[in-house]
Amino acid sequence: MHIKPDCIGCLLNQSLKVSKLLELDDDTSKKILDRSAEILIDHDLSDTPPQIAKDIYQAISAITGEEDPVSLSKERATREAMKIDTSFVQSIPDALKLSVIGNVIDFGAQNQFDLQETIQKQFGLSFAIDDGEAFMRELEKAREIVIIGDNTGEHVFDKLLIEMIQKEYDVLVHYFVRGTPIINDVTVKEAQLLSDCAHIVDTGVETPGYDLEEANAASREIFDRADIVLAKGMGNFESLYQQAERDIYFLFIVKCTVVAQAIGQEIKEMIFKRSF
């Protein structure tokens, strides 16, 4: 998905958000914002938001000297997610919903809200688009599934989804992760948690979305041959929307007007759609 003018201010604000998270002084924050502004000027409207986010986060790393600037937030999100009582998840559709709700865990938030309560509240809502039935039918015949991970923290719920699927079906699950720390996205390091139920695949991708141009050959081959690909979160949607030739199940929460307009839905809606 190409950026729209709205994405520009949004991407700049992400730099500010990281500056605050790292408690940087005003001068360093200004340096980061200036460099981000330069990056935004250098990119044109044919790039995707994740492609630009990659450059911005690399600049933040270079300026701060932090290879993984939000590592502490990632650890906190994982801890919080692991505390959740998930006994209410009784089926694969339940697990799909918890997995997408995990996407509301914001890396910048201090988790001062009651996560369990937030999840229960969101769990009572329906998907705006729900291709769950098609997914269940495809599962019957599937041998290999790809799940493209998104944020750290929600990967705890992805694990539950994989376990629920494997309880009923004999499938190999490949769990795709980013090739390098980018925002709070799950990498090989965080994904170790899933190593007993899934084949962790380092995609080599440095953008916060599975960008086909960046994907290494190994992940591309699995991506192409898998019976089912399930891409989580808005970053993967932005990278794959209208790019991939194969069918993909997109599982995400609409978080901005640009994506909302692209798919004709509202902000905050939960989406589970087999290709767009």
Add this chain to the structure above:
Amino acid sequence: MHIKPDCIGCLLNQSLKVSKLLELDDDTSKKILDRSAEILIDHDLSDTPPQIAKDIYQAISAITGEEDPVSLSKERATREAMKIDTSFVQSIPDALKLSVIGNVIDFGAQNQFDLQETIQKQFGLSFAIDDGEAFMRELEKAREIVIIGDNTGEHVFDKLLIEMIQKEYDVLVHYFVRGTPIINDVTVKEAQLLSDCAHIVDTGVETPGYDLEEANAASREIFDRADIVLAKGMGNFESLYQQAERDIYFLFIVKCTVVAQAIGQEIKEMIFKRSF
């Protein structure tokens, strides 16, 4: 008031807002955002938000060829304000409150909300800081008052304030306006509405706030000698805070975290404070 890192994204988003208001195509919007980003890089943390806003709006004018890009919104805001039944305003303190509430009229808003209802609701709230008593005492002895206008639309309510003051006191009111169209700020053109009750003063200032460095000699002289100066809106606060040597009554609604932090108040609070 110097900018903080938060102001950078906010100023960029104002460019986007104007782009949308003018219904510009994506390429022109990108051009405006790129130029705005350059301007933000060129300014450092010692500048005020209105100083940067001036450069951004001049760039928008240059790119679009519109000398007053939001002129239609200004006309609409004035029309909407003039429709309001203000019979509930019975005193100078009432008029002060309506005058600051006028500051919620957003130039970008389509006025789809019920303005009368919004005003009545806000009118029931109290000022977070209210130096109204000191103001009334000073009015007793005042001969010349300066009111520094802010947004077009709210100037209709400023007129009512001036009329209420003049009903009780024999004072000359100088109404300060910007020297050129900048955002939706009131200029000589819009201020004609007040010419029968106030002396309209073109300050020559091109920033969306009465910047002392830009003010022409005529307005500076009146500013220095007036018995009372009342500066409206956040732009004037940002330009004058810790800059002016004389006492000023600041009358505004807190609209952002940066100003909220500077004065130790919350967003949305109404402020009427004799100097800071």
